[in-house]
Amino acid sequence: MDAPHIAPSRTALPRHAPETLEALPDAPARLWKPRRVLLTKAARDWPMAGRVAERAAKLGAEVVDLPGDRITGLAGTDARDTYRRAKSTLAVTVASEAKMRPQPIPPSADFRFDLATGCPAHCQYCYLAGSLKGPPVTRLFANLAEILDRLPPLVGEGRITSRNAARAHEGTTYEASCYTDPLAFEHLSGGLSETVAWFGARNEDMGLRFTTKFADTIGLEAAAHGGRTRARFSVNAEAVTRRFEGGTAPLAGRLAAMGRLARAGYPVGLTVAPIMPLEDWADSYDALFRDAAAALPEDADVTVELITHRFTPGSKEVLLGWYPATALEMDEAVRTVKRNKFGGRKYVYPKELMREMRDTLERQVAARLPGAQVLYWT
Numbered sequence: 001m002d003a004p005h006i007a008p009s010r011t012a013l014p015r016h017a018p019e020t021l022e023a024l025p026d027a028p029a030r031l032w033k034p035r036r037v038l039l040t041k042a043a044r045d046w047p048m049a050g051r052v053a054e055r056a057a058k059l060g061a062e063v064v065d066l067p068g069d070r071i072t073g074l075a076g077t078d079a080r081d082t083y084r085r086a087k088s089t090l091a092v093t094v095a096s097e098a099k100m101r102p103q104p105i106p107p108s109a110d111f112r113f114d115l116a117t118g119c120p121a122h123c124q125y126c127y128l129a130g131s132l133k134g135p136p137v138t139r140l141f142a143n144l145a146e147i148l149d150r151l152p153p154l155v156g157e158g159r160i161t162s163r164n165a166a167r168a169h170e171g172t173t174y175e176a177s178c179y180t181d182p183l184a185f186e187h188l189s190g191g192l193s194e195t196v197a198w199f200g201a202r203n204e205d206m207g208l209r210f211t212t213k214f215a216d217t218i219g220l221e222a223a224a225h226g227g228r229t230r231a232r233f234s235v236n237a238e239a240v241t242r243r244f245e246g247g248t249a250p251l252a253g254r255l256a257a258m259g260r261l262a263r264a265g266y267p268v269g270l271t272v273a274p275i276m277p278l279e280d281w282a283d284s285y286d287a288l289f290r291d292a293a294a295a296l297p298e299d300a301d302v303t304v305e306l307i308t309h310r311f312t313p314g315s316k317e318v319l320l321g322w323y324p325a326t327a328l329e330m331d332e333a334v335r336t337v338k339r340n341k342f343g344g345r346k347y348v349y350p351k352e353l354m355r356e357m358r359d360t361l362e363r364q365v366a367a368r369l370p371g372a373q374v375l376y377w378t
């Protein structure tokens with residue numbers, strides 16, 4: 001493994017001059033083309049399955065009707081081959097009753113719910129590593145109407161954003177991107193735009209939140225969102241996005257997409273994650289906030305979430321299996337260990353470095369995006 005990226009003098013990444021947005025104002029969205037689409041028997045009863053099959057076939061995907069509801073055919077000749085097969089497969093299935101039950105999800109929202117699990121991108125630090133079992137296939141849930149039906153009974157029951165004086169105006173909040181990137185396959189499913197319009201039409205005080213590293217916003221721009229959805233874009237210093245975020249939309253494309261949605265009236269946000277102290281980190285994050293400000297209209301309603309890099313023994317093992325040659329620093333010796341009440345360990349940056357990064361980034365946000373609300377640092 002490379003020397004840890006814990007201090008500027010020990011980093012391996014070259015200095016990178018960030019592009020300005022003006023150079024790429026409307027970079028085309030990079031659309032995922034799955035090689036195979038698997039339709040389970042139960043999913044085929046839902047219109048979304050037919051829609052996905054038709055659109056994916058037009059993009060050249062092989063569409064397979066599975067005989068039952070078990071997802072099969074993902075095993076490859078070795079771990080690498082299984083990873084490749086799973087990442088290039090979209091399985092359309094049906095969420096079970098247990099999977100449809102919304103769960104509290106601090107600090108982002110009152111509840112999370114899932115339109116899908118898994119993601120076709122190849123981020124070498126992926127948050128999903130270790131939290132989803134089995135090959136990393138994307139499972140899209142076709143029974144969207146049933147999933148949405150589970151949300152209204154929870155209005156007023158939230159204990160996260162609903163109990164936070166600065167955020168209670170958002171209503172009961174629902175996060176759709178805990179176990180997937182819901183924009184990654186939107187050109188195939190249309191499910192996120194449908195969800196946005198569903199929230200937009202509700203009489204209850206409820207808000208949708210999602211975050212994405214993709215930039216295909218055509219459907220979202222047309223959706224009647226009613227100001228009920230906060231569209232956040234997961235961004236980072238340009239060197240991090242280029243080095244570690246395979247298969248995602250380029251940073252400039254994501255920022256341009258955020259600007260388009262803000263101009264379409266959406267509240268928007270920056271999910272800055274995972275923050276890493278790579279070489280020239282202070283200048284690189286400042287350039288990110290400068291470019292974000294340039295992409296946004298003056299009156300944008302924008303929030304910022306600041307999330308540092310961390311790993312667990314489980315996520316490290318999975319990630320090193322997926323990306324054995326990664327230059328991502330996951331060195332316990334240069335980290336501080338944090339334990340949860342069940343004895344689980346996670347490795348975060350040392351306290352002094354955390355404080356320095358937090359002070360710097362919060363100062364930069366205040367200077368570059370003076371109207372933005374910083375929701376949390378973690």
Ligand code: SF4
Nearest residue numbers: 119121122123126127
């Ligand atoms: S976009 Fe998000 S979910 Fe997808 S691979 Fe990257 S970190 Fe993982």
